[in-house]
Amino acid sequence: MTDLDVRALVAAELDRTRLRSTALTDAVDDDDLVRQHSPLMSPLVWDLAHVGNQEELWLVRDVGGREPVRDDIDHLYDAFKHPRADRPQLPLLGPAQARAYTRSVRDKVLDLLDRVPLEGRPLVERGFAFGMIVQHEQQHDETMLATHQLRAGPPVLPAAPPPPATAAAGGEALIPAGPFTMGTSAEPWALDNERPAHTVDLPAYLIDRAPVTNARYQEFVDAGGYDDPRWWSADGWDHRRRAGLTGPMHWHGDGTYTRFGRREPIVPDEPVVHVCWYEAQAFAAWAGRRLPTEAEWEKAARFDPATGRSRRYPWGDDDPRERHANLGQRHLSPAPVGAYPDGASPAGVHQLIGDVWEWTSSDFRGYPGFAAFPYEEYSKVFFGPEHKVLRGGSFGTDRAACRGTFRNWDYPVRRQIFSGLRCARSCPPELA
Structure with a gap:
């Protein structure tokens, strides 16, 4: 330019x-x-x-x-x-x-x-x-x-409905073993924690082709997931008990939730939102899966096996358009899974950008060669196991603050943010 x-x-x-x-x-x-x-x-x-x-x-x-x-x-x-x-x-x-x-x-x-x-x-x-x-x-x-x-009170923000699902987005995608470039050294407005670009070699793994939906999460609730310590880490179970968690934030337990002043029936095929890291981790354990690592998430979102390079976004290097992702507060909710087929990755993984921030299993840390810029308080002071990494942005994230390398982080108890999840698992030998 x-x-x-x-x-x-x-x-x-x-x-x-x-x-x-x-x-x-x-x-x-x-x-x-x-x-x-x-x-x-x-x-x-x-x-x-x-x-x-x-x-x-x-x-x-x-x-x-x-x-x-x-x-x-x-x-x-x-x-x-x-x-x-x-x-x-x-x-x-x-x-x-x-x-x-x-x-x-x-x-x-x-x-x-x-x-x-x-x-x-x-x-x-x-x-x-x-x-x-x-x-x-x-x-x-x-x-x-x-x-x-x-905020309590009547709705004050306009709420245009998101687009309907137009593609099947169920099941898992196989991400083959091998190296890929994580992070960036070229993105002009990338922040210090996204830098520098570096090579990460991963074994083969499977990752959900779509975020976990409300309907699937309801199965976890109905199966007594919030009452069974088997699925929770020790810290997670302690937090669940002290906080009295029984379901995602803003769910009322009667098939409805409140969104921006509107009480509505829960939409089954939308990604679940407003769950903390402990809830996401417990759901994944109940489902026989785990949360992806941050590197697994980014490889699924950026790696193009045809060229061997990492893209800026799942769909390529072009900036997001409305057909690619649910970003920028155009809608006040996640879109149904399968609503953005043009935004899918080469591996067929959908809605990695927009809709809900996705918890990963990774602590927030600097990449090899990290240098604080332009001040340490932007990223460095948050490094460590106290903060978990979220990826991908939400329906409330703007395109200027979301890309394939963008990293968000928060405490594992936080769920007022627009956070959801997708699951992963290590690849069985017969599929590797």
Whole structure:
């Protein structure tokens, strides 16, 4: 891409992202914006001002070298200084102030975008810093969408139904043994934890061709899966008991669930959503399977046996279009399995991108040769067994913050996120 192309792309992505943030915050009144709908989440007004503050810190001050817009509020919007449960007690900007602040920051960013060199240091090469901010805001947009799911009251977000299933997507796909390239060194806006590209050699394995559906998960519930410690790890069983888990979050136990203020019958062929890692692990054990490793997930999603190379996405190198995946909050639910045949991988694995984040068995760690960039707090401080890796994005994830190498992570108890699963198993000798 030329320099002008990069600038035009950045401007378009900044605008498209801010339209989503505005829609999520304008959908409710000021009382809802400042209210904490769950101790797991920030007030929506905190997220709004936080994305503006990060944009100011990285683009206005660092990239642009300009005077601060509001350096008196940096401490209020530092996510490491204040746990989410404590943020409502802070002297936060009110709704009108937060909107004015983010507009002021954006005006300065668009002005410097026309002037700042996009070369000479890694932070600006190919527009990286701008892409990082786009992804950061989109990630908070998904967080705000999860807050909307936890919000009590009548629905406020439009809900267009997802497309119907048009292809069979049952059974398992065999992924042959051999090496593949994991991660990336070439994706211009890839974050530090996706880098560098490296070779991983895996034995043959089988992976579900589609995410686990509501109907299949209901079988686990009906079989007493939540009452049988055989399927749970020791930590998982302890958490299940203490948290009183009896089914996925937002299920009511009568064949209905609540989604964004609407109580509806559970759709059997949609991927199950709002399960934590412990629940996903227990389901897989009950089904005689296991969660895939992160490397197994990525090989199934990216490896093309015809060329021996790893693609950007399951369908190829082209950016996602509507026919490929359920992304970007176009729909407020996962789509039925088999709804996106054009998005399948060469091995015939469906819906690896979009619909639900998929738990893997892997701890979140850096790749060989990892280098923190542009700051350690983005990834490195989260490395270790406390956080489990999720892959693939959800219906609430934007295309700018989702690709075949993109890595998400969370605590194994988290389930307010749009998380589901698919299972894998080691390949029997007769199939290898």
